[in-house]
Each structure stands twice: as structure tokens, then as C-alpha cells.
Amino acid sequence: MSMNNKQRWMGGVVLLGGGVLLAALLLKGKEEIHQKQSQIAPVEQVQQRNQMAAGEAIQLQPLTVDVATEKRLLEEQKRSREKAVAEQEAKAADFLRMQQQAEADAARKAAEEYAAMNARRGATAQEGSDIPPELVQDEKTKAKLNAADQKKVEQQQTEQKKLEQQQVQQKQKAEAEKKLVEQKQKLDAEKKIAEQKRKEAEVEKKAEQEKRLQAQEEAKRKAEVQVEVEKKKAELDKKAAEDKKHKAQEDAKKKAEAEKARTLLENGDKQWMVQVALAANEANADALASKLRAKGYKVTRSQTSKGIRIMVGPSKDRDSADVARKKITSDVSLGLKSAWVMDWVPLDQR
Known part of the structure; x- marks a missing residue:
């Protein structure tokens, strides 16, 4: 009888220990999931702060890269949560299986003990018709212990159900948070796309304004250039007209002078001169003129573009000039090897 009670107490302790161990493991798994979610949340916050801080620096980066990165992070978070939940469920199933095995072992041992006790009780009943009081007391104790064990099992089952409900609630909460995060990220992505489109529209509008201003400046510059060209053309035309007028005046003057000279040559008195030299400077001209005057010749000098012309005369006719x-x-004393006769008209008579 004492061995039977001991085995019953051991079965109850095993059941109670298994329940406590299962509850502890479930609480530990819950804390691990909470820690993982707490670690993931700061990482997401840091990434969001970094993205907000670097918002101006990544304005020109394609939006699809941010969306793809966020999707990849969400998938990793989803896989981490699913893995943690799967691990927790596997642990719970293992402990539940261990608890059921312990309960089955305890029930089997109790059945064996009960069968052995009934066998002993039958043997004792054969010896005497009355049941010993201690056996009656043992049956009452066994019934009480069975009721306590059943109550503990029911409590453990209730706690197990609560834990399962909490896991389902946590899973639903995680899915709801995931949906909220996805909706927020979708809204953020749409907001970024709208902001990027707005900035692109502003850039296009600014470029159009600059293009229009450049076109206006170009038209203004072309108009100024055209005005300047027309002004220069007018000045050139005016100068050309003045040059043409001046040239016409010069031509008329030269023509008049030529006509006057021709008239003098044809109608006036011709004076025949003998040109003896063309001096390069005044000193040579004076020296040659002094030699000729010393010989009794009448000397006339005339300035030209090539030098000073030294002439003797004039003579009334060409023959007299040729004799001179x-x-x-x-x-020989004069040293003049060449001389020639020319009809000459003084400048004051031209």
C-alpha cells in the first residue's frame, strides 16, 4: 500500500513538473519572440530614420530600389517570425507529447498497481470475508488522488488552451502589424512616387521657363545684331557714297587739270628745255647748277617725286635746244654723259 501511494505521488509530481516545464518553455518562447520583434523594430526605425535623414541625398535614386529593399526586409522579418512561431509550436508539441507520454506511463503504472492490488485483495478475500479497514481507507485516498490528478490535468489543459489562444492572438497581432506595416510602406512608396513626380514636373517646368527665357534672349540678341549690322551697313553705304563722291571729284579735278595742260600744250607757247640730270638732294643739285652757271648756261630746277630735276634753257625751238x-x-669739264630735250611748261602756267 505504501508503494502504491508512492507511485501515485510520483505520477502526480511528474505531471505537475511537466506542466510547469511546458509553461516555462512557452513563456520563454514568448519572450524570445518579443525580443526578436523588439530587435527588428529598432532596426526598422533606424532604417526609416536613415532614409529620412538621407532623403535629400537620395532624391535622384530610383524609387524601385527603396521599394525592393523594403520588400526584402519585410520578407526577412516575415520569415524570422514564421520560423520563431514554428520553433515555438514544435517545442510546445514536443513538451505536450512528453506530457502525454508521462501521463500514459503514469496511468499504465497505476493500472498495473491497481490490478496487483485487486489480485492481492482477491487473495485476501478468499482468506476472510471482511475487507480490511486500511484497504477501504486506501481506496478513498486513491479516489482523492485521482480527482486531484484529474483536476491538475484539466488545469494544465486549460493553461495549454490559453497558451494556444495567446499564440493565435500573437500570430494574428503579428499579421495585423505586418499588414499595417505593408500599408504604411505602400502609402510611403506612393507618397515618394508622387513627390518624385511633383519634383520632376517642377524640373520640367523650370527647364521650360529657362528654355523660353533663352529663346527670348536669343531673339533679343539676334535683333540687336541685326540692328547693329544694318547700322554698320548704313555707315558703309554712306562711306562708300562719300568715297565715290570724293573719287568723282578727284577724277573731275584731274580731268580738268589734264584738259588744261593739254590746252596749254596745244595752244600756248612751248618752252624747250634740256634736262641734264636728276639730283638726289639739294647739295648735288647746287653743285651741278653752279658748274652750269659758270659756263654761262641759264639753269632751272624743278622738284619731282624722284629727286630734283636740273634743266638748261629754255629755248624757243627744239633745234636750238638740241644744239645746247x-x-x-x-x-668734258661738266662730266655729263647724257641729256635730253623736252617741252616743258612751268607749274604756274599749267
Whole structure:
């Protein structure tokens, strides 16, 4: 009888220990999931703060990269949560299986003990018709212990159901949070797309304004250039007209002078001169003129563009001038090897 009670107490302790161990493991799994979610949340917050801080620096980055990165992070978080939940469910199933095995072992041992006790009780009944009082007391104790064990089992089952409900609620809460995060990320992505489109529209509008201003400036510059060209053209036309007028005046003047000279040559008195030299400077001209005057010749000088012309005369006709030329060239003291006769008109008579 004492061995039977001991085995019953051991079965109850095993059941109670298994329940406590299961509850502890479930609470530990819950804390691990909470810690993982707490670790993931700061990472997401840091990523969001980094994205907000670097918002101006990544304005030109394609939006699809941010969306793809966020999707990848969400998938990783989802896989982490699903893995944690699966691990927790596997642990709970293992402990439940261990508890059921312990309960089955305890029930089997109790059945064996009960069968052995009935066998002993039958043997005792054969010896005497009355049941010993201690056996009656043992049956009452056994009934009380069975009721306590049943109550504990029911309490453990109730706690198990509560834990399962909490896991379902946590899973539903995680899914709801995931949906909220996805909706928020979707709204953020749509907001970013709208902001990017707005900025692109502003850039296009600004570029259009700059293009229009450049076109106006170009038209203004072309108009100014055209005005300047027309002004220069007018000045050139005016200068050309003045040059043409001046040239016409010069041509008319030259023509008049030529006509006057021709008239003098044809109608006036011709004076024949003998040109004996063309001096390069005044000193040479003076020296040659002094030699000729010393010989009794009348000397006339005329300034030209090539030098100073030295002439002897004038003579009334060409023959007289030619006689003077020959006389001058044959005079060795003068040293003039060449001379020629020319009809000459003084400048004041031209």
C-alpha cells in the first residue's frame, strides 16, 4: 500500500513538473519572440530614420530600389517570425507529447498497481470475508488522488488552451502589424512616387521657363545684331557714297587739270628745255647748277617725286635746244654723259 501511494505521488509530481516545464518553455518562447520583434523594430526605425535623414541625398535614386529593399526586409522579418512561431509550436508539441507520454506511463503504472492490488485483495478475500479497514481507507485516498490528478490535468489543459489562444492572438497581432506595416510602406512608396513626380514636373517646368527665357534672349540678341549690322551697313553705304563722291571729284579735278595742260600744250607757247640730270638732294643739285652757271648756261630746277630735276634753257625751238644738249654733253669739264630735250611748261602756267 505504501508503494502504491508512492507511485501515485510520483505520477502526480511528474505531471505537475511537466506542466510547469511546458509553461516555462512557452513563456520563454514568448519572450524570445518579443525580443526578436523588439530587435527588428529598432532596426526598422533606424532604417526609416536613415532614409529620412538621407532623403535629400537620395532624391535622384530610383524609387524601385527603396521599394525592393523594403520588400526584402519585410520578407526577412516575415520569415524570422514564421520560423520563431514554428520553433515555438514544435517545442510546445514536443513538451505536450512528453506530457502525454508521462501521463500514459503514469496511468499504465497505476493500472498495473491497481490490478496487483485487486489480485492481492482477491487473495485476501478468499482468506476472510471482511475487507480490511486500511484497504477501504486506501481506496478513498486513491479516489482523492485521482480527482486531484484529474483536476491538475484539466488545469494544465486549460493553461495549454490559453497558451494556444495567446499564440493565435500573437500570430494574428503579428499579421495585423505586418499588414499595417505593408500599408504604411505602400502609402510611403506612393507618397515618394508622387513627390518624385511633383519634383520632376517642377524640373520640367523650370527647364521650360529657362528654355523660353533663352529663346527670348536669343531673339533679343539676334535683333540687336541685326540692328547693329544694318547700322554698320548704313555707315558703309554712306562711306562708300562719300568715297565715290570724293573719287568723282578727284577724277573731275584731274580731268580738268589734264584738259588744261593739254590746252596749254596745244595752244600756248612751248618752252624747250634740256634736262641734264636728276639730283638726289639739294647739295648735288647746287653743285651741278653752279658748274652750269659758270659756263654761262641759264639753269632751272624743278622738284619731282624722284629727286630734283636740273634743266638748261629754255629755248624757243627744239633745234636750238638740241644744239645746247650736244654742247653740254661734249664738255668734258661738266662730266655729263647724257641729256635730253623736252617741252616743258612751268607749274604756274599749267
